Amino acid sequence: MTRRPRGVLLTLLLAWMVVYPVVLVILGSELGAVATFVREPREWAALWASLWISLASVLLAGLIGVPLAFVFERLSFPGRRLLGGLVALPAVLPPLVGVIAFLFLYGESGFVARAIMRVLGLQQSPWRLQGAGAILLVHAYSMYVYFYLFTRAGLAKMDASMIEAAHSLGCGTWATLRRVSLPLLRPQLAAAALLTFMTALGSFSAPYIFGGGFRVMTTQIVASKLNGDMPMAIVETTALAALAVIGLLLLRGRAEARSVVAVGKGTPPAARALSQPLARWGATVVGWVFAVVLLLPHVTLVVVSLVPIGTWTTQLMPPQYTLGNYAALVTEPERLRPLLNSLWMAALATAAAIGIALWAGRLVVQRRAVLRGAIETLLSVPWAVPGTVLAIALATAFSVFAPWALRWVFVGTVIILPLAYLVRNIPVAAGTVLAGFRQLDPALDEAAASLGAGRWRTLRRVTVPLLRPAILAGGALAFATALGDFVTSIVLYTYETRPISIEILSALRAFDVGTAAAYGVVLMLFSATAMVVGTRR
């Protein structure tokens, strides 16, 4: 009996789902469209806009997230634990929800604009929330959380005696920050910068809602697709994918270049308490102000979700509040439908992603299959592919019936969205599950085998129960992401399979802000639950 190398089947499956469609898109670029793209200044402007918006987002997110992490990790003040958890919420909040929350708070008919109009007696809103500034504001507001979480994690495991050593060698607070703390955080900061850059580059909701005439690559692609100019959409997609790959390679190189490993055996936890009453009081105020400002959009969303359609016109605060919008989500079949669609599609995609993650974990970690390097790369590829690129790639690959090329017509069927969600979910599910596998004692598997358990029994009785926390965490995050997906949905949905995000958009277009907000709150609740489940140990 000849043994085929382990992992061939999984490698092929992943390649077919993850890489093949993107390759088809790139190869499918028509020369005519390429020529048009190259000659068109608007396309170059959009590409440049994508790049600088992403870089500026990294900068702004860092400026918010890093100080915030220091405040919450290093200082102790009343409410620190609760607020520290709440300000991490945007990590799992679907981007579209954050965007509409912003609209209701800072938009031209939002609470802040209304309040200013009232105070100054203006007839018109003092500003329009539009263009690059608006996009950057939303990005900074939602992406600071990467810097916040990574920096906090870095600070939590930093050796307190490093800081004390710097102090005893004559460094004051700022010199210690500059010469010791920040250099030690370098790997975490680089990882957060990379994540922020990739997220900003692929960001669609904010530019789509707030961009106005200001186009970035993602909105440009969807516009071309909706205008029926598929060849142009394909060229644009290729350009964005190239930008993503270049950014990934450059930033990852920097992240790995000087990652440092602490020496010495023990790592005592960092000191936290503030002794002086003034400093303690100051930290409390800073912490609360930060948290309230960051969480205000989400509170706004809840308020707006209680507004019946057509009742809130020029008043500062909505005149009526009811639970009618929520009741309608459940009682009206047309409103319930998107909710159910999103739920089953997200559940299916999550289950499949976890299945693939377990399969991969077994091959990569336990069996150390020959193809483990290829499998691990394939598992992380979707993370570097902007959602829009993936959507166009799937739309291209699976709109043709050619079984000999492994292509079928999925576009327009119920399969396409769960497939898209699945591909998008693979990195987060595989990341957590593989990390779980790495913590398992390899001897457990052998112990089960020596006790007569077969492969499936070992999986069911030993592996899965031990991996439960990892599976729950990965599954919860994947589910929340899929449930709130907007960027792939807008390219691939059909009326029958329209998910929540599409319904939010059409509610907004119908000026039914209450319904849009109610959907948003539902997504927010699912995300918060996912976060609680996912971070519990």
Next chain:
Amino acid sequence: MSDGFLQLSRLTKRFGDHVAVDNLTLSVPRGAVLALLGPSGSGKTTTLRVLAGFERADAGTVTVDGRDVTRQAPAERHFGMVFQHYALFPHLTVGENVAFGLERDPAVDRTERVRDMLALVDLEGFAARSVSALSGGQQQRVAVARALAPSPRVLLLDEPLSNLDPSLRERTRRELKAALRKVGITTVFVTHEQEEAFALGDQVAVLNEGRLEQLGTAPDLYERPRTLFVATFVGRASVLPGVMTAPDRARLDAGVEWGVETPQPLERGARVSLVVRPEALVLAGEGLAATVTGCRYTGARAYFTAEAGGATVEFEAAVRATQVGDVVHLRPQRALAFAEASR
């Protein structure tokens, strides 16, 4: 002892209800090495951290050369510190670590100073190495060089040898002693190992529950312990309960009467704990009757444990002098009596 170069006066540090350092007064002459010795939880590390400025004293003062530094920040004190886990900066090379504290003094030639310091700890040519590529002993020496580079007024060391393999410890201890002597710096270090304290310290302060039990040289502490805690914590000793029958005599609960020394005066009839070193307890024709229960060989002589009226005693004798199961009679050459611990 009120005019040392480094002076701790009535120092107190509390953590909530727990008093970690209790009214501690200590004095270190210029250039001397003081060891703080005690079991874990005795407040020795807290004392060191208060000295370094990492913890703020609740009461009392620390002065250096007559100037009060109690309220100064760690960065202003010009104290060098060697951490238990060294706390070398992993993002810097060996040379950059050693040069780290030299920035505040622009007059210093950094390259030269780094070279001198590395030579002092016998690590010439290591400046460009990464600290993570060093062995534990080398890391410890870099930590010492880094702390000494800015010419601090006082050097503090927190368990400087506890992270080394036993085989490496003795050599590193000798090297550390040589380096300290060469620099001639006023030093305070913390340890829970008496051998280390005696080898490195000119004076040893024994701490227990945040209080100073006794300050002295190694022979002082071993030969003339002033408290029951010091008598039992420093060196090996057997403790037997008894009652004072005269100013210099005590009757053991096991029946016999011994002549004793009393470091603190004791009244007749007081309950006491009698402390005897193993080498001071000798086999005799009569005296305390004990059944031998164990034997630990150390060569020609052995340490025997024996059971006497419910208490366990340890004595030293020739290997063949007795064996397990025998009933022997023991007489003390020297016994110390302390008031019985009030618990």
